[in-house]
Amino acid sequence: MKISLSVTDIAKLMQAEIAAGEKAVSTAIRDAGTGLKTAWRGQITGAGLGARLARTIRSQNYPAGNNSLNAAALVWSKAPAIIGAHDTGPLIRSRGGLWLVIPTDAAGRGRGGKRPTPREWEARTGLKLRFIPRRTGPSLLVAEGRLNAKGRAVASRSRTGRGLTTVPIFLMVRQVRLRKRLDLARDSDRAHSALPGLIVRQWAKGGMQPSE
Known part of the structure; x- marks a missing residue:
């Protein structure tokens, strides 16, 4: 079987693959950040520290509103001193x-x-x-x-x-x-470990599919 591709076709395919990669990375990062926020909030309420303190956990995706291979997610608390104290037991x-x-x-x-x-x-x-x-x-x-x-x-x-x-x-x-009641690093490590798999699965959904 003879396959012929022009330079233009290759350029379009590579551009489409880059776009799929940007979307995959951004989606995976967003899901990981949201999952980590949910996990931290669950830890806080599970430790009996209340839903109000749990709601201080927030997440933000970068770049906002755009896909990027360099996408990032920030998960933080609006009450870092209180959260940090329960996380370290000082x-x-x-x-x-x-x-x-x-x-x-x-x-x-x-x-x-x-x-x-x-x-x-x-x-x-x-x-x-x-x-x-x-x-x-x-x-x-x-x-x-x-x-x-x-x-x-x-x-x-x-x-x-x-x-x-x-x-x-x-x-x-x-x-x-103060008694240590949280283990935020545990959920952070899990989110980091799961991230490569999330990216691969998202990329497979939108990237080039092998043809027979």
Whole structure:
């Protein structure tokens, strides 16, 4: 069988193959980036860190709106400090050798739903905090009050002291190690390992097909 191809035909075939390659690489990169974003979000919600934090994971494809053999995808978080802390499990120390103050459930929430500081808590409740040092376990900041139906410490309205109790409001520690709850590198490695196969499969869909 004799096959004849002109230079023009070869040029068109090569151009079509390049276009197929650009589309294959861009599509594979986009799918890999989207898959990694989904995997990271799944890790975050699976670790009990909430859907709000999971939604901080974003992805962006480059070049935007065009196919390229040099396509790339960026997957990142809009809350890198929080995500990074849960990914590495760092040791957190207080500044200047002071105390780290950790609110208990009895402290409730401050303005905007944030954790209150001892000064903010005293101003909000009208109660005074008292420091109790302990040799084992965290030291405490406690207040004399009562627990309401929501488990929050409030001032007692009883003139006889009925229901009055000593409530731990804040835990005081010199340092604390945050438990590692994420393994983002694991999903990143999987995405990188799967990428060559994704490109080949996408290229086979749009590239030149062998003829009999």
